[in-house]
Amino acid sequence: MASVNMADVKRLREATAAGMMACKKALEEAGGDFDKAVDLLRIKGAKDVGKREARTxxxxxxxxxxxGDSLAALLELNCETDFVAKSERFQEVAATVVEYIADAKPADVPALLDSQIGGKSVKEILDETNAALGEKIEIRRFAVLEGGYIGSYMHKTDPQLPPTLGVLVQLDVQNAEIAKEIAQHTAAMAPKYLxxxxxxxxxxxxxxxxxxxxxxxxGKPEAALPKIVDGRINGWYRDFTLLQxxxxxxxxxSVxxxxxxxxxxxLSFVRYKVGQA
Structure with a gap:
């Protein structure tokens, strides 16, 4: 079996909630492959493996x-400490960049970093913020939804800090109340697919x-496998797809x-939580 380091064991434990020894054995059996180790833990019946959100x-x-009601942008801007996250400058940069995203709708993060805002590239703006605040500041991801009716929900885990979880929900017609309720559900239940x-x-x-x-x-009978597996796939849909x-x-x-x-x-949704995939 491959040797594994404790950092990988800890990461697997955080991602799956399985015990330390179970994580160590799974990593050894998987030859150090993290995703394969997760699957091995699931096969062995570790509680809730696969339901926890991946964390960074x-x-x-x-x-x-x-x-308006039919276009919205969502941005995750990262830093190293919550001290910087609650600083006025950091929040101003986030507001400037997300406004640009909603206006220009760049293709991806590299395109966004090359974009110009007020005569400076977004990368230059981030570099200046890095220098001023003394921490690495980076754009992790963003999304734009356009068309129909877009509702949102932003959640703060600490009133002293800016939102660390945000959801956009796109409906085919306007209904602010139901959009908000589905967005709040999405924030709580973290579906992966529509x-x-x-x-x-x-x-x-x-x-x-x-x-x-x-x-x-x-130890289930071979003849019963297809029906049991189909039932488990349907249960997986109920866990991970928003509408089910x-x-x-x-x-x-159901939603x-x-x-x-x-x-x-x-029609669609986007859910971002700081530090989670």
Whole structure:
């Protein structure tokens, strides 16, 4: 078995909530491959593995900019400490950049960094902020939704700090109340995909392989495998797709049913939380 270091063991424990020894053994068996170790823990039945959000070690904020009801941008701007995150300059930079994103809709982060704001590139603005605040400041990701009706929800975990979690929800027609409720649900339940149809085929293939192996490890009859695995795939959809999740404010209805009853269609969503994938 491959030797592993404690940093990797700790990272796997943080991502899965499995025990330290279980994480160490999984990494050894996986030859140090992190994703394979996660799957091995799932197969062995470690509680809640795969349901926890992947984390990175960072601070920062989530910023939002609306342009009317049908366009909005969301930005994650990172720094090293919450002290800098709550500074006026850091928050001003975030507001400037997210406003530019909503206006110009750059293709990706590299294109954004090359963009000009007030005669300076965004990269130059970040470099100057780095020097002034004494920390690494970087844009991790951004998104723009346009069309229909865009609602948002921004969440603060600490009233002294800027928002660290933000959600955009795009509906086909205007309904501010339902957009806000679905955005709040999305913030709480962290879906990864909109619906079953939006899940990439390779993701489902991987999940099916994990569930097949898990079911065999449990000693279930071979003939029963397809039905059991299908049931587990459906359960995975209920965990990770927004429209199939049980609505947090009504345990008897899915988010899709709530939207249907409100006469709206959820077209897409974006959820960013600082330090999480």
């Amino acid at each position: 070690a960072s601070n920062g904020l989530i910023a939002v900019k609306h342009v 619906d079953a149809a939006s899940v990439p085929a390779d993701v489902i293939e991987k999940e099916r392989a994990v569930f097949e192996q898990m079911t065999r490890e449990e 999740q049980v609505f947090v404010k009504d345990g008897k209805k 899709g049913k709530i939207a249907e009853e409100a006469g709206v269609k959820v």
